Amino acid sequence: MRTDLAWALANSDLIHDRATLERAIARMAARIRNDHAGSVPLMLTVMHGGMPFAARLAMELGAHRFDVEFDYLHATRYRGRTHGGELVWKARPTTPLRGRRVLLVDDIVDEGHTLDAIVRWCRAQGAADVRIAALSVKAHGRCVPGVCADYVGVEVPDRYVFGYGMDFHGQGRNLPAIYALKE
Template sequence: MSVNDLASALENADLIFDRRTLEREIARMAVTIRNDYAGSRPVYLTIMHGGMPFASQLAMELGERGLDLEFDYLHATRYRGATTGADLVWKHRPATQLRGRRVLLADDILDEGHTLNGIREWCREQGAAEVRIAALAVKAHGRCVEGLHADYVGVEVPDRYVFGYGMDFHEQGRNLPAIYALK
């Protein structure tokens, strides 16, 4: 088997949060978000690819609670290799005008936050009145970009390689209905 084989990874991983727990935490988040956005229609930006499973579930929970959203998405990445630097590389920018709007970013995980911080700053540069972050998972460590935090958090995961529910293991396993951590 390959070192990057998903089946091998699952054999060498701990189940951190099952689907039922994640769905319960997403529903809990939705109540707070709905209350915070009452009377407004935020721009709901899904961060691709990892944010898609979480953002979809959260959007349905918000709709069930009566909060309408204006949907759009973005796809940005940051390469950390010495030859490419640490610049944000955009694969798709939202088409929705952000000027004067309340923006809610939905992503799978807040780890160190370099990419998410770059996205937040770009939204502010576009004139967003407010930018908040909803993250399914936040990694438990002290290495996050200074001043960056998730406004809405589903679960806290250990400082290990985590995958599932949007997070990948070498571009695999994003659609696993649970969160796992390598041992």
């Protein structure tokens, strides 16, 4: 398989365009605001994929006059590969989690192994509540039991997807839409 972005775009289907994703994020922001009313949750962006989605979600929350505190983490099982391996922590949040409501923000819930480890770590750090906001969720039955997004933007097919934070061999994270390679 070729690994250049031009090839990937030519051999992909557009799954969700920018307008669709922005409407989904706006709906998610309203739900998050309602569910977290009266608190200032700690919004932890899962790097790198969660960054574009987290930035847009944060602006939508701000448009609702809802405040969040920011931090990030970088935990990966992929390290440039297309399949996961052992979890590696590249950066942990510096904000103490004890007693906090935590909102993990990521680009996708695929099988959930990485998010499962992150959620368990947050709870071990004393987080009072941990919820997941995912821009996309893959449609399949292979998820880690108990790992699901509390706030979901869109569903994507069980194919190689990229764009809006998700990469194609390190490329295309900044595409304002989600694509899936043709089967």
